[in-house]
Amino acid sequence: MEESDVTSSVKALLIGGSAGSLQVLFNLLPSLHHDLPFAMIVVLHRRHSADSALSELLATKSVLPTHEVEDKDVIRPGHIYLAPADYHLLVEKDETFSLDYSEKVNFSRPSIDVTFESAAEVYGSSLAALLLSGANEDGTKGLMYVKKMGGITLVQDPETAQMPYMPHYAMLHAVIDQVLNIRQMSHYINNLR
Amino acid sequence: MIEDEEVEILLTDLVDIYGYDFTSYSRASLKRRIIRLVSIDKFPSFAEFRYKVRTDENYLKRFVEEITVNVTEMFRDPSFYKSLREDILPVLGTKPFIRVWHAGCSTGEEVFSMAILLKEAGLLRKSLLYATDLNPSVLDKVRKGIFPLQQMKHYSESYIESGGLKDFSEYYTANYGQAKFDRELSEKIIISTHNLVSDSSFNEFDLILCRNVLIYFDKDLQDRVLKLFDASLGTLGYLALGTKETLKFSVIQNKYKQLNREKIWKKVM
Structure with a gap:
């Protein structure tokens, strides 16, 4: 193998979800291998009052170490990071997180678009992004930017989504590499390199 | 689209001309705020935006207000x-x-x-x-x-x-x-x-x-x-x-x- 082998490996997988996405994660997380070579960054729309209970709940579903992000946390492969309620989650060039309490985007904070766009700036083609169930347009612009920067774009098959609007809207407006049901998702993620 | 180098140029201008030092602000958030402002105020190019910031003190005031995040509330948390x-x-x-x-x-x-x-x-x-x-x-x-x-x-x-x-x-x-x-x-x-x-x-x-x-x-x-x-x-x-x-x-x-x-x-x- 000479210079043909230049495809960069994936350093981060983003997962964005809104209404109906929690159930997907509850099914997906237990099926993931414990030695994934990339970080998983999860952005969910949720009630402000939910506090940190959600990250504790997600942690029980996964063997991967799961954290609710604090400002300036370092992004490590094999870890799952959850965007905290009521902050936008951004990725810095040095692969640390920063948080932002600015205006809501798409009526949402955290906004999926904000995290997807910011991660795409940093990771470029070493990024995959998956958009799950939801009743909102958040995530589509983010997926378009991930694609533009050379990353991989994925959506949950709308036919399997409790709220098909969000992945469907993304399919109409962005170039999507794969449309996956939950079983396909876990296979895809476990084999993603 | 604004390049990272352009953000740095703008930040240097602000220190040189006005003494406002944003060079140690988190870049991801700062860049997002700048792109947002360029878009809201409909500047056709970064060069025109930079010129306005450099030459118009009233606009500088708006720049500082918009670049810094001023979202807050009573009894938050x-x-x-x-x-x-x-x-x-x-x-x-x-x-x-x-x-x-x-x-x-x-x-x-x-x-x-x-x-x-x-x-x-x-x-x-x-x-x-x-x-x-x-x-x-x-x-x-x-x-x-x-x-x-x-x-x-x-x-x-x-x-x-x-x-x-x-x-x-x-x-x-x-x-x-x-x-x-x-x-x-x-x-x-x-x-x-x-x-x-x-x-x-x-x-x-x-x-x-x-x-x-x-x-x-x-x-x-x-x-x-x-x-x-x-x-x-x-x-x-x-x-x-x-x-x-x-x-x-x-x-x-x-x-x-x-x-x-x-x-x-x-x-x-």
């Missing part, structure tokens, strides 16, 4: 305020005089929340609240003590959740869609511009609140600002940060003890 009421104010109450510093106070909603807590603890008369921000125009709003009436329902709920027992509307007068807070509260608030990047310590305090300001700074600047707070806190003083902010990357952390689940630390050394 009610459990934090509950902890101030129950754990901190009884200790501060034993002092003859209480000095509180709200660093990066923005439009002042949290300063008025604090003044209400002090009043309800019977401590307002012997307290002074210093409210500072780098941005003069947000400080005008603190001075007026006027906030949108439509927010009051939400603020009232947070106030009650924080342990407030009164009718929240006793604290303001409603008029033309605005809520003007009592003079009794505002006359205890001392307002001044202060830039955490470039200005130094100016007093000794018993409690410093700086919530959701450090998130916009890089780690080096965070550390510098935390040292400034350390130099401005009396022994056994308290430092309060935002819910996702931390001392864990700072050299001062060994001198501080976190009290409980809330982001409140006591200076123990």
